[in-house]
Amino acid sequence: MFQKILIANRGEIALRIVRAAKEMDIATVAVHSTADSDAMHVRMADESVCIGPPPSISSYLSPVGIMSACEITGAEAIHPGYGFLSENALFAQVVKDHGITFIGPTTEHIQIMGNKIEAKKTMKKLGVPCVPGSASAIDTLERAHKVAEMIGYPLLIKAKAGGGGRGMKVISSADELENGFRTARGESRIAFGDDDVYIEKYLNNPRHIEVQIFGDGLGNAVHLGERECSLQRRHQKIFEEAPSPVITAEQRENIGRICAEAMAEMKYIGAGTIEFLYQSGEFYFIEMNTRIQVEHPITETVYGIDLVREQIRVAAGLPLSFSQDDLTLKGHAIEVRINAEKLPNFDPSPGRISQFHAPGGLGVRIDSALYDGYTIPPHYDSLIGKLIVHGENRHAALIRLSRALDELVIDGINTTIPLFHSLLEEPDIESGNYSIHWLENWIESKLRHIQ
Ligand code: MV4
Numbered sequence: 322m323f324q325k326i327l328i329a330n331r332g333e334i335a336l337r338i339v340r341a342a343k344e345m346d347i348a349t350v351a352v353h354s355t356a357d358s359d360a361m362h363v364r365m366a367d368e369s370v371c372i373g374p375p376p377s378i379s380s381y382l383s384p385v386g387i388m389s390a391c392e393i394t395g396a397e398a399i400h401p402g403y404g405f406l407s408e409n410a411l412f413a414q415v416v417k418d419h420g421i422t423f424i425g426p427t428t429e430h431i432q433i434m435g436n437k438i439e440a441k442k443t444m445k446k447l448g449v450p451c452v453p454g455s456a457s458a459i460d461t462l463e464r465a466h467k468v469a470e471m472i473g474y475p476l477l478i479k480a481k482a483g484g485g486g487r488g489m490k491v492i493s494s495a496d497e498l499e500n501g502f503r504t505a506r507g508e509s510r511i512a513f514g515d516d517d518v519y520i521e522k523y524l525n526n527p528r529h530i531e532v533q534i535f536g537d538g539l540g541n542a543v544h545l546g547e548r549e550c551s552l553q554r555r556h557q558k559i560f561e562e563a564p565s566p567v568i569t570a571e572q573r574e575n576i577g578r579i580c581a582e583a584m585a586e587m588k589y590i591g592a593g594t595i596e597f598l599y600q601s602g603e604f605y606f607i608e609m610n611t612r613i614q615v616e617h618p619i620t621e622t623v624y625g626i627d628l629v630r631e632q633i634r635v636a637a638g639l640p641l642s643f644s645q646d647d648l649t650l651k652g653h654a655i656e657v658r659i660n661a662e663k664l665p666n667f668d669p670s671p672g673r674i675s676q677f678h679a680p681g682g683l684g685v686r687i688d689s690a691l692y693d694g695y696t697i698p699p700h701y702d703s704l705i706g707k708l709i710v711h712g713e714n715r716h717a718a719l720i721r722l723s724r725a726l727d728e729l730v731i732d733g734i735n736t737t738i739p740l741f742h743s744l745l746e747e748p749d750i751e752s753g754n755y756s757i758h759w760l761e762n763w764i765e766s767k768l769r770h771i772q
Pocket of ligand 1: 452477484485486487521522523524525529551553556598607608757
């Protein structure tokens with residue numbers, strides 16, 4: 322096992338990784354920007370290195386700074402967390418070329434899944450159900466028309482280098498295709514420096530359901546069920562639950578087995594998330610994320626597994642510490658994301674936390690790097706904490722969430738906490754009756770009347 326690892330991240334996820342490492346008796350190195358000298362992840366790690374000025378591009382996104390910190394502290398591995406360099410194949414390769422272990426999948430697997438066309442091709446070949454669409458990049462209008470006629474309207478043009486909702490265009494009929502095709506290519510070139518696009522059948526009202534998988538790179542792979550992630554605004558999830566309120570045990574076993582078998586075949590190593598759209602009882606693969614995700618704690622909660630510990634173990638060459646048969650889904654978990662944002666417009670709200678009180682009790686977990694008197698810098702993502710609750714069923718989890726939100730105090734800045742109080746009053750949330758469009762519609766009609 323490693324004696325020392327470096328954490329190339331900040332905030333709650335950096336803290337999450339320090340905690341896992343501590344319990345494994347592994348020393349930790351934090352890196353930080355000058356804006357984060359007083360950050361909790363720096364205090365909690367055994368050592369820290371300042372790697373640059375506040376802008377991420379000069380600090381948390383700087384391979385040179387991170388590799389230097391690794392060299393001078395003698396860390397043997399780097400955990401990238403989520404965001405920043407976590408899905409940067411070039412960075413993973415640089416780490417490897419320096420003789421350091423990247424705690425994550427291989428460069429090749431990161432690369433394949435970063436190319437949305439290759440990702441789909443790969444998954445389709447491995448037997449994972451995909452959204453009907455073009456098998457490769459569409460480079461002429463003529464080809465676009467041919468594919469469109471085959472799959473029918475409405476359709477969606479997506480960027481090969483996209484993902485997370487960037488660079489998509491809905492086309493409702495043939496007369497919109499020429500304009501849409503040119504626009505999609507143009508926007509894609511500007512956003513990603515790559516104008517390759519592909520076409521998919523547009524699903525009008527799906528849910529976003531993702532399957533957590535885990536591989537050890539030795540040919541063993543398991544699934545840890547699904548997470549329901551449909552409640553999102555502008556492609557930012559704000560409320561996630563496991564299991565999905567609409568998936569049966571049989572469906573879970575089926576899609577889970579398909580995903581685990583695909584990952585075993587690839588010899589995938591580490592944590593991964595296979596994203597699906599779910600509509601009319603069918604799963605359609607859209608993308609795969611090759612990192613630990615923000616919402617991983619709900620999966621940890623219902624399966625009783627430490628996913629970050631497992632990431633470190635398999636990166637060190639150990640086999641998976643559990644098998645599929647060891648995994649039993651227990652109860653229901655919900656996560657809400659606490660952002661430093663001012664409602665109703667979700668404007669960033671950095672500043673000093675004058676008072677912080679975390680809720681507690683049975684079935685309550687807070688993953689946060691906040692503390693009394695901490696000043697949230699304006700340079701980074703607005704996520705400041707995650708509240709995760711566990712109940713023996715969905716209803717019990719919702720009641721516990723309401724109780725925990727009542728206990729939670731974050732003073733001095735604006736947060737998304739009032740949004741969750743309001744959301745929990747909604748019959749559709751109580752019943753689990755929502756799709757990917759529910760939250761934005763609700764905010765549009767309702768949120769401007771609160772606050
Ligand atoms: C789609 C879709 C409908 N049909 N693909 C948006 C983010 C990216 N990961 C994929 N996205 C979508 N792909 C087809 N063929 C609708 C979306 C979509 C969406 C997906 C998941 C969660 C929220 C979403 C919000 C708007 C659109």
